[in-house]
Amino acid sequence: MNIVGMGMGPAYDNPRIMGGDTGINLWTWFVVNVTFEGTQRALFSILFGAGVILFTSRPDSTDAYFRRNLWLIAFGLFNAWILLWGGDILYFYGLTALFLFAFRNLPGKKLLALGVASFVLGAAWSGLDTYNSLDLYKRALAAQSVPAAKRTDDQRKSIEEWKDESRGGPSPAMVAKAKQKNQAGYFSALQARAPWIAKAESWGAYRYFFDIFGMMMIGMALFKLGVLTLEARTRTYLAMMVGGYAIGMPLNIYEANWLMSHGFSGLARHQAEITYDFARLAQTTGHLGLLGLFLKSGIFTLFRTSMAAVGRMALTNYLTHSAVALTIFVLLGYWGKFERYELYFIVLIVWAVQIVVSPIWLRHFHFGPVEWLWRYLTYGSRPPFRKGASASGSRPALAG
Known part of the structure; x- marks a missing residue:
């Protein structure tokens, strides 16, 4: 999902822009x-929530838990400000995880209820933003019907504000400037992205807290309820898949067709956002059900083993994506030069x-390189890295 933001920036939401x-x-x-x-960030958040239960179930994990997530915040800052990925999620996950600790001992059903409530609160916030945008459109439309000489300052302001919104993205001049800045080298790209990164890691932390927190709570709940550990019945995963896709897929198709048929305008984007969050939640449920059925089936053992290895090195692999994008799109100057496909x-x-x-790496090493560093920073003692080596400290070599 991140590749378009990495290589085409504002074209992520609106394919007309480039x-x-x-x-x-x-x-x-x-x-x-x-x-x-x-759905992918939702699944990522759900799995992170499951990881909270796994980690805090270890004895004497409290101090380590907070150090672990404070270091995750640091990794996120590095990803955003050094690797220049303004869509970094690690910063938000580390920050949100500090609040999850207090809920770790709640039973699964309570965690699920709180998680859904938090998600609904985040969706309500998005709904308020959508309402305000549509209200701006109505006010601008009404103001345009008034002769220019008789318009009030508020009416003129509404028209100007909606003019920016109606494009559904930045102006061609702004896109051209973004291309020039992002293709001109590292420090030029940093200068262009710094305001976006700063806003994301300040205001964005408040704006999307309930979304991330809610999904993580749902993940904690699903782990305790046995859904993420494949202890649930097959019919549970089947119901999740069928029910989730029956709701999510038609809504997503409707939203996409609405955007295409209305030229990806700002008005169409805001109208499509009315159902976005609930379509996303349903579609994520469908994906989880499908994944559960796939894993319970036991098919494609080699592929599943390889994917598990990718997951055990999730932090290393995630940061690698940013490093690859930095190299291709900034250092080599290909930002905005590739077509979407x-x-x-x-x-x-x-x-x-x-x-x-x-999987080849994990045959020879206990952890991915960044996972090893993260563990070192968390416990303050050097864990074994190469298999067959011994640790300098007393912590056991646990995966993850």
Whole structure:
């Protein structure tokens, strides 16, 4: 999901911005938007919540838990400000995890109720933003019906504000400037991205707290209820898949068709956002059900083993994505030069490399390199790295 933001910036939401609204580019946007948009970060948050229960179930884990997540915040700052990925999630996860600790001992059903309530609160906030945007459109439309000489200051302001919103993204001049800045080298790209990163890691931490917190609580609940450990019945996963896709998929298709048929305008985007969060929650539920059925089936053992290795090195692999994007799009100057569909060739290459390299790496090492560093920083003692080596401290060599 991140590749478009890494390589095309503002075109993530609107394929018209960089000429990707026809042919294979439009179909690429459609397929990704309908099937995966919003669900991958939801799954990531759910799995992170499960990890909270796993980690805090260890004896004497309290101090380590807080050190671990404070260091995760530091990794997120590094990812955003050094690797220049303004869409970093580690900073938000480390910050949000500090609040999760107090809820770790609640039973699964209570965690689920609180998680859903938090998600609904975040969706309500998004709904308020959508309402305000649509109200601005109505006020601007009403103001335009008034002769220019008779318009009030508020009416003129509404017209100007909606003019910026109506494009559904930055102006062509702003896009051209972004291309020039991001193609001109590291420090030029840092200067261009710094305001966006700063806003994301300040205001964004408040704005999306309930979304992230809610999904993590749901993950904690699903782990305790046995859903993420494959202890639930097969019919549970089947119901999740069928019910989630029956709600999420039609809504996502409707939203995508609405955007396409209305030229990806700002008005169409705000209208499509009315159902976005609930479609995303339903689609994520469907994905979880499908994954549960796949894992319980026991098929494709080698592929599942390789994917598990990728997961055990999730932090290393995640930061590797940012390093690859920095190299290609900034250091080599290819930002904005690929078409949308071409970006996914990069994705497939990175996936292939990580699926092959991760299990090979873990045959020889206990952890991924960043996971090893994270553990070292968390416990203050050097864990074994290469298999067969001994630790300098007393911590056991636990995975994750």
